Amino acid sequence: MNTASHPKPLRILHLTGTLDRGGIESWLVNLLAQVPGSEARMDVLVVSPDPRPGDLDRQVWGLGGRAFHAPPTGRPLAFLAALWRHLREHGPYDVVHSHIHHFGGLALLAARLAGVPVRAATSHLDSRRGDAAAGRGRRLYLRGMRAALESGVTHRLAVSAEAAAALFGPGWRERGTRLVTLGVNLEAVRGARGGAEHLRRELGLPPGEAVIGHVGQFRPQKNHLFLLDVFAAYLRRHGPARLLLVGDGPERSRVGARVRELGLEDRVHLTGSRPDVPGLLWAMDAFVFPSLTEGLSLALLEAQAAGLPAVVSRGVPLDPRMRLEAVEVLDLEAGGEAWADAVARALARGRAVPEALDFDVARTSRELLAFYAQAVQEAGAGGGPR
Known part of the structure:
Protein backbone atom coordinates (compact mmCIF):
# COMPACT_ATOMS: atom_id res chain seq x y z
CA MET A 1 0.00 0.00 0.00
CA VAL A 184 19.99 -6.63 7.65
CA ASN A 185 22.04 -4.07 5.77
CA LEU A 186 23.39 -6.31 3.02
CA GLU A 187 25.05 -3.40 1.25
CA ALA A 188 27.08 -2.57 4.36
CA VAL A 189 28.21 -6.19 4.76
CA ARG A 190 29.26 -6.55 1.15
CA GLY A 191 30.97 -3.17 1.11
CA ALA A 192 33.20 -4.08 4.07
CA ARG A 193 34.94 -6.99 2.38
CA GLY A 194 38.05 -5.10 1.36
CA GLY A 195 39.03 -4.15 4.91
CA ALA A 196 39.44 -7.66 6.29
CA GLU A 197 43.24 -7.82 6.23
CA HIS A 198 43.58 -4.42 7.87
CA LEU A 199 41.24 -5.48 10.67
CA ARG A 200 43.10 -8.73 11.21
CA ARG A 201 46.35 -6.81 11.63
CA GLU A 202 44.67 -4.28 13.94
CA LEU A 203 43.32 -7.05 16.17
CA GLY A 204 46.58 -8.99 16.21
CA LEU A 205 45.21 -11.99 14.31
CA PRO A 206 48.17 -13.75 12.71
CA PRO A 207 47.98 -14.90 9.09
CA GLY A 208 47.56 -18.63 8.69
CA GLU A 209 45.53 -19.16 11.87
CA ALA A 210 41.82 -19.82 11.64
CA VAL A 211 39.56 -17.17 13.20
CA ILE A 212 36.39 -18.46 14.84
CA GLY A 213 33.88 -15.70 15.47
CA HIS A 214 30.75 -14.75 17.37
CA VAL A 215 28.72 -11.53 17.43
CA GLY A 216 26.25 -10.82 20.20
CA GLN A 217 25.61 -9.06 23.46
CA PHE A 218 27.21 -10.70 26.48
CA ARG A 219 24.05 -12.12 28.03
CA PRO A 220 23.34 -15.59 29.47
CA GLN A 221 21.18 -16.66 26.52
CA LYS A 222 24.15 -16.26 24.14
CA ASN A 223 26.02 -19.01 26.01
CA HIS A 224 29.51 -17.51 25.77
CA LEU A 225 30.90 -19.74 28.53
CA PHE A 226 30.03 -22.86 26.55
CA LEU A 227 31.60 -21.28 23.47
CA LEU A 228 34.86 -20.87 25.39
CA ASP A 229 34.78 -24.57 26.29
CA VAL A 230 34.21 -25.39 22.62
CA PHE A 231 37.17 -23.26 21.64
CA ALA A 232 39.43 -24.88 24.24
CA ALA A 233 38.40 -28.29 22.88
CA TYR A 234 39.13 -27.12 19.33
CA LEU A 235 42.65 -26.09 20.29
CA ARG A 236 43.29 -29.52 21.87
CA ARG A 237 41.89 -31.49 18.95
CA HIS A 238 42.66 -29.40 15.87
CA GLY A 239 45.51 -27.03 16.57
CA PRO A 240 46.04 -23.25 16.73
CA ALA A 241 43.19 -20.80 16.14
CA ARG A 242 41.82 -17.50 17.43
CA LEU A 243 38.41 -16.73 18.90
CA LEU A 244 36.91 -13.32 18.11
CA LEU A 245 34.06 -12.26 20.42
CA VAL A 246 32.33 -9.07 19.29
CA GLY A 247 29.97 -7.34 21.70
CA ASP A 248 29.52 -6.20 25.26
CA GLY A 249 27.08 -6.68 28.09
CA PRO A 250 26.57 -7.79 31.69
CA GLU A 251 28.26 -11.19 31.22
CA ARG A 252 31.53 -9.78 29.92
CA SER A 253 33.32 -9.91 33.28
CA ARG A 254 32.36 -13.59 33.70
CA VAL A 255 33.56 -14.35 30.18
CA GLY A 256 36.87 -12.58 30.84
CA ALA A 257 37.33 -14.53 34.07
CA ARG A 258 36.70 -17.80 32.25
CA VAL A 259 39.21 -16.85 29.53
CA ARG A 260 41.85 -16.34 32.23
CA GLU A 261 40.87 -19.56 33.98
CA LEU A 262 41.40 -21.49 30.75
CA GLY A 263 44.70 -19.71 30.06
CA LEU A 264 43.45 -18.40 26.71
CA GLU A 265 44.26 -14.70 27.06
CA ASP A 266 46.54 -14.80 24.01
CA ARG A 267 43.98 -16.54 21.80
CA VAL A 268 40.62 -14.99 22.71
CA HIS A 269 39.99 -11.46 21.47
CA LEU A 270 37.19 -9.54 23.21
CA THR A 271 36.60 -6.53 20.98
CA GLY A 272 33.80 -4.90 22.95
CA SER A 273 31.00 -3.08 21.17
CA ARG A 274 32.15 -1.88 17.75
CA PRO A 275 30.52 -0.06 14.85
CA ASP A 276 32.40 -2.09 12.21
CA VAL A 277 30.74 -5.49 12.65
CA PRO A 278 30.41 -6.01 8.86
CA GLY A 279 34.17 -5.70 8.47
CA LEU A 280 34.82 -8.01 11.43
CA LEU A 281 32.73 -10.71 9.77
CA TRP A 282 35.16 -10.69 6.85
CA ALA A 283 38.03 -11.11 9.33
CA MET A 284 36.46 -14.39 10.54
CA ASP A 285 36.66 -17.82 8.93
CA ALA A 286 33.70 -19.49 10.68
CA PHE A 287 30.77 -18.35 12.79
CA VAL A 288 29.71 -20.20 15.95
CA PHE A 289 26.38 -19.46 17.64
CA PRO A 290 25.53 -21.71 20.61
CA SER A 291 22.60 -19.69 21.97
CA LEU A 292 20.22 -21.21 24.49
CA THR A 293 17.33 -19.33 22.84
CA GLU A 294 16.90 -16.89 19.96
CA GLY A 295 14.22 -15.40 17.78
CA LEU A 296 15.64 -15.10 14.28
CA SER A 297 19.27 -14.09 14.64
CA LEU A 298 20.24 -10.99 12.67
CA ALA A 299 23.89 -11.69 13.51
CA LEU A 300 23.59 -15.05 11.77
CA LEU A 301 21.97 -13.39 8.75
CA GLU A 302 24.88 -10.94 8.51
CA ALA A 303 27.33 -13.84 8.81
CA GLN A 304 25.54 -15.53 5.92
CA ALA A 305 25.76 -12.36 3.85
CA ALA A 306 29.53 -12.49 4.40
CA GLY A 307 29.57 -16.12 3.28
CA LEU A 308 30.67 -17.59 6.61
CA PRO A 309 30.07 -21.28 7.35
CA ALA A 310 28.28 -21.58 10.67
CA VAL A 311 27.70 -23.95 13.57
CA VAL A 312 24.56 -23.16 15.57
CA SER A 313 22.53 -24.68 18.38
CA ARG A 314 19.00 -26.03 18.04
CA GLY A 315 17.93 -22.99 20.05
CA VAL A 316 18.53 -20.84 16.94
CA PRO A 317 15.50 -20.88 14.57
CA LEU A 318 16.41 -21.16 10.90
CA ASP A 319 14.47 -19.72 8.00
CA PRO A 320 14.16 -21.77 4.77
CA ARG A 321 15.43 -18.73 2.86
CA MET A 322 18.78 -18.94 4.65
CA ARG A 323 21.76 -20.72 3.10
CA LEU A 324 21.06 -23.86 5.14
CA GLU A 325 23.80 -25.82 3.39
CA ALA A 326 26.29 -23.51 5.10
CA VAL A 327 24.90 -24.23 8.60
CA GLU A 328 25.46 -27.23 10.85
CA VAL A 329 23.01 -27.58 13.73
CA LEU A 330 23.98 -29.33 16.96
CA ASP A 331 22.39 -30.04 20.31
CA LEU A 332 24.18 -28.28 23.14
CA GLU A 333 24.11 -31.60 24.99
CA ALA A 334 26.52 -33.00 22.37
CA GLY A 335 29.29 -31.32 24.35
CA GLY A 336 32.36 -29.25 23.63
CA GLU A 337 34.36 -31.86 21.72
CA ALA A 338 31.53 -32.61 19.27
CA TRP A 339 31.08 -28.89 18.74
CA ALA A 340 34.83 -28.45 18.21
CA ASP A 341 34.77 -31.10 15.49
CA ALA A 342 31.78 -29.36 13.87
CA VAL A 343 33.76 -26.10 13.86
CA ALA A 344 36.63 -27.92 12.12
CA ARG A 345 34.19 -29.15 9.47
CA ALA A 346 32.87 -25.60 9.01
CA LEU A 347 36.38 -24.28 8.49
CA ALA A 348 37.04 -27.04 5.96
CA ARG A 349 33.91 -26.02 4.01
CA GLY A 350 35.24 -22.48 3.74
CA ARG A 351 33.58 -19.22 2.84
CA ALA A 352 30.99 -19.10 0.05
CA VAL A 353 29.57 -15.62 -0.53
CA PRO A 354 25.98 -15.73 -1.83
CA GLU A 355 24.99 -13.70 -4.86
CA ALA A 356 21.73 -12.78 -3.15
CA LEU A 357 20.08 -13.18 0.25
CA ASP A 358 16.40 -12.54 0.84
CA PHE A 359 16.85 -10.44 3.99
Missing part, protein backbone atom coordinates in the same frame (compact mmCIF):
# COMPACT_ATOMS: atom_id res chain seq x y z
CA ASN A 2 1.22 3.48 -0.79
CA THR A 3 1.63 5.69 2.27
CA ALA A 4 0.60 8.69 0.18
CA SER A 5 -2.98 7.92 1.26
CA HIS A 6 -1.97 9.15 4.70
CA PRO A 7 -1.96 12.98 4.56
CA LYS A 8 0.90 13.45 7.04
CA PRO A 9 3.96 11.40 7.93
CA LEU A 10 3.05 8.48 10.15
CA ARG A 11 4.04 9.02 13.78
CA ILE A 12 5.55 5.85 15.24
CA LEU A 13 6.95 5.14 18.69
CA HIS A 14 9.19 2.08 19.08
CA LEU A 15 9.68 0.58 22.54
CA THR A 16 12.99 -1.21 22.91
CA GLY A 17 15.78 -2.01 25.35
CA THR A 18 18.93 0.02 25.89
CA LEU A 19 20.28 1.24 22.56
CA ASP A 20 23.50 -0.72 22.62
CA ARG A 21 24.71 -2.50 19.50
CA GLY A 22 22.49 -5.57 19.41
CA GLY A 23 20.24 -7.22 16.88
CA ILE A 24 16.98 -5.35 17.50
CA GLU A 25 18.67 -2.04 18.24
CA SER A 26 20.90 -2.14 15.16
CA TRP A 27 17.88 -3.09 13.06
CA LEU A 28 16.02 -0.05 14.37
CA VAL A 29 18.88 2.22 13.31
CA ASN A 30 18.89 0.59 9.86
CA LEU A 31 15.12 1.09 9.69
CA LEU A 32 15.47 4.79 10.47
CA ALA A 33 18.09 5.10 7.74
CA GLN A 34 15.76 3.51 5.19
CA VAL A 35 12.46 5.29 5.89
CA PRO A 36 12.06 8.83 4.49
CA GLY A 37 10.99 11.43 7.02
CA SER A 38 8.27 12.54 4.61
CA GLU A 39 6.58 9.14 5.09
CA ALA A 40 7.18 8.39 8.76
CA ARG A 41 8.67 10.04 11.82
CA MET A 42 9.96 7.55 14.33
CA ASP A 43 10.81 7.95 17.99
CA VAL A 44 12.41 5.35 20.27
CA LEU A 45 11.55 4.96 23.94
CA VAL A 46 14.13 2.93 25.86
CA VAL A 47 12.42 0.56 28.30
CA SER A 48 14.90 -1.29 30.49
CA PRO A 49 15.79 -2.14 34.10
CA ASP A 50 18.68 0.30 33.55
CA PRO A 51 17.52 2.79 30.87
CA ARG A 52 20.87 4.53 30.38
CA PRO A 53 22.04 6.14 27.12
CA GLY A 54 23.41 3.50 24.76
CA ASP A 55 25.91 3.35 21.93
CA LEU A 56 23.24 4.09 19.32
CA ASP A 57 21.35 7.02 20.92
CA ARG A 58 23.28 9.59 18.89
CA GLN A 59 22.69 7.67 15.67
CA VAL A 60 18.95 7.68 16.27
CA TRP A 61 19.00 11.47 16.63
CA GLY A 62 21.34 11.84 13.67
CA LEU A 63 18.92 9.93 11.44
CA GLY A 64 16.01 12.20 12.29
CA GLY A 65 14.54 10.11 15.09
CA ARG A 66 14.35 10.93 18.77
CA ALA A 67 15.51 8.72 21.62
CA PHE A 68 13.85 8.98 25.02
CA HIS A 69 14.35 7.05 28.26
CA ALA A 70 11.59 5.72 30.49
CA PRO A 71 12.00 5.07 34.24
CA PRO A 72 13.37 1.60 35.11
CA THR A 73 10.99 -1.29 34.54
CA GLY A 74 11.39 -2.21 38.21
CA ARG A 75 9.17 0.81 38.99
CA PRO A 76 6.05 -0.03 36.94
CA LEU A 77 3.86 2.77 38.30
CA ALA A 78 6.54 5.37 37.57
CA PHE A 79 6.99 3.81 34.13
CA LEU A 80 3.27 4.00 33.36
CA ALA A 81 3.06 7.63 34.49
CA ALA A 82 6.09 8.55 32.36
CA LEU A 83 4.75 6.70 29.32
CA TRP A 84 1.38 8.44 29.67
CA ARG A 85 3.12 11.83 29.82
CA HIS A 86 5.29 10.94 26.84
CA LEU A 87 2.32 9.91 24.72
CA ARG A 88 0.53 13.15 25.59
CA GLU A 89 3.50 15.51 25.22
CA HIS A 90 5.26 14.00 22.19
CA GLY A 91 2.30 12.47 20.36
CA PRO A 92 -0.18 11.95 19.02
CA TYR A 93 1.27 8.72 17.67
CA ASP A 94 -0.39 6.63 14.99
CA VAL A 95 1.51 3.51 16.06
CA VAL A 96 3.17 2.27 19.24
CA HIS A 97 5.34 -0.75 18.42
CA SER A 98 6.73 -2.84 21.27
CA HIS A 99 9.92 -4.88 20.92
CA ILE A 100 10.29 -5.56 24.66
CA HIS A 101 8.57 -8.95 24.96
CA HIS A 102 6.38 -9.52 28.05
CA PHE A 103 6.68 -6.05 29.61
CA GLY A 104 5.39 -4.60 26.37
CA GLY A 105 1.92 -5.79 27.37
CA LEU A 106 1.74 -3.12 30.06
CA ALA A 107 3.00 -0.44 27.68
CA LEU A 108 0.49 -1.32 24.96
CA LEU A 109 -2.37 -1.31 27.43
CA ALA A 110 -1.35 2.22 28.43
CA ALA A 111 -1.15 3.18 24.74
CA ARG A 112 -4.69 1.90 24.25
CA LEU A 113 -5.94 4.00 27.16
CA ALA A 114 -4.13 7.01 25.64
CA GLY A 115 -6.01 6.52 22.36
CA VAL A 116 -3.17 5.26 20.11
CA PRO A 117 -5.01 3.47 17.28
CA VAL A 118 -2.39 0.89 16.24
CA ARG A 119 -0.53 -1.02 18.96
CA ALA A 120 1.81 -3.67 17.62
CA ALA A 121 3.95 -6.18 19.48
CA THR A 122 6.82 -8.05 17.84
CA SER A 123 8.21 -11.12 19.57
CA HIS A 124 11.94 -11.36 18.88
CA LEU A 125 12.76 -14.16 21.31
CA ASP A 126 11.83 -17.74 22.09
CA SER A 127 11.61 -17.43 25.88
CA ARG A 128 9.56 -20.59 26.50
CA ARG A 129 12.34 -22.52 28.19
CA GLY A 130 12.96 -19.83 30.81
CA ASP A 131 9.26 -19.05 31.22
CA ALA A 132 8.47 -22.71 31.93
CA ALA A 133 11.12 -22.80 34.67
CA ALA A 134 9.91 -19.57 36.30
CA GLY A 135 9.19 -19.40 40.02
CA ARG A 136 5.87 -18.37 41.52
CA GLY A 137 6.57 -14.63 41.47
CA ARG A 138 7.72 -14.70 37.88
CA ARG A 139 4.68 -16.78 36.86
CA LEU A 140 2.36 -14.20 38.38
CA TYR A 141 4.23 -11.46 36.52
CA LEU A 142 3.94 -13.34 33.22
CA ARG A 143 0.23 -13.93 33.75
CA GLY A 144 -0.32 -10.23 34.38
CA MET A 145 1.71 -9.15 31.37
CA ARG A 146 -0.11 -11.59 29.09
CA ALA A 147 -3.47 -10.28 30.28
CA ALA A 148 -2.32 -6.70 29.67
CA LEU A 149 -1.06 -7.66 26.21
CA GLU A 150 -4.38 -9.24 25.28
CA SER A 151 -6.14 -6.04 26.31
CA GLY A 152 -3.73 -3.65 24.60
CA VAL A 153 -2.40 -5.20 21.40
CA THR A 154 -4.02 -4.74 18.00
CA HIS A 155 -1.39 -6.46 15.80
CA ARG A 156 0.78 -9.44 16.72
CA LEU A 157 4.08 -9.92 14.89
CA ALA A 158 6.98 -12.35 15.39
CA VAL A 159 10.33 -13.07 13.76
CA SER A 160 9.83 -16.86 13.90
CA ALA A 161 7.22 -19.45 14.82
CA GLU A 162 9.15 -20.18 18.01
CA ALA A 163 9.16 -16.52 19.04
CA ALA A 164 5.45 -16.26 18.21
CA ALA A 165 4.57 -19.19 20.48
CA ALA A 166 6.67 -17.69 23.30
CA LEU A 167 4.78 -14.39 23.48
CA PHE A 168 1.37 -15.17 22.03
CA GLY A 169 0.91 -18.78 23.08
CA PRO A 170 0.46 -22.05 21.19
CA GLY A 171 -2.59 -20.62 19.41
CA TRP A 172 -0.61 -17.75 17.88
CA ARG A 173 -1.76 -18.57 14.35
CA GLU A 174 -5.43 -18.43 15.33
CA ARG A 175 -4.78 -15.02 16.88
CA GLY A 176 -3.68 -13.67 13.52
CA THR A 177 0.02 -13.39 14.33
CA ARG A 178 2.09 -12.35 11.32
CA LEU A 179 5.63 -13.64 10.78
CA VAL A 180 7.90 -10.79 9.67
CA THR A 181 11.45 -10.45 8.37
CA LEU A 182 13.48 -7.66 9.95
CA GLY A 183 16.36 -7.69 7.50
CA ASP A 360 17.70 -6.96 2.72
CA VAL A 361 16.56 -4.26 5.15
CA ALA A 362 15.96 -1.91 2.22
CA ARG A 363 13.09 -4.18 1.14
CA THR A 364 11.81 -5.27 4.54
CA SER A 365 11.62 -1.65 5.71
CA ARG A 366 9.25 -0.82 2.87
CA GLU A 367 7.12 -3.82 3.80
CA LEU A 368 6.93 -2.69 7.43
CA LEU A 369 6.05 0.87 6.46
CA ALA A 370 3.27 -0.43 4.20
CA PHE A 371 1.98 -2.54 7.10
CA TYR A 372 1.88 0.52 9.36
CA ALA A 373 0.06 2.58 6.75
CA GLN A 374 -2.56 -0.08 6.12
CA ALA A 375 -3.13 -0.68 9.84
CA VAL A 376 -3.56 3.04 10.50
CA GLN A 377 -5.94 3.41 7.58
CA GLU A 378 -8.03 0.45 8.76
CA ALA A 379 -8.12 1.80 12.31
CA GLY A 380 -9.25 5.21 11.02
CA ALA A 381 -11.95 3.58 8.93
CA GLY A 382 -13.15 1.58 11.89
CA GLY A 383 -12.06 -1.69 10.30
CA GLY A 384 -9.09 -2.48 12.50
CA PRO A 385 -8.97 -4.14 15.91
CA ARG A 386 -9.22 -1.89 18.94
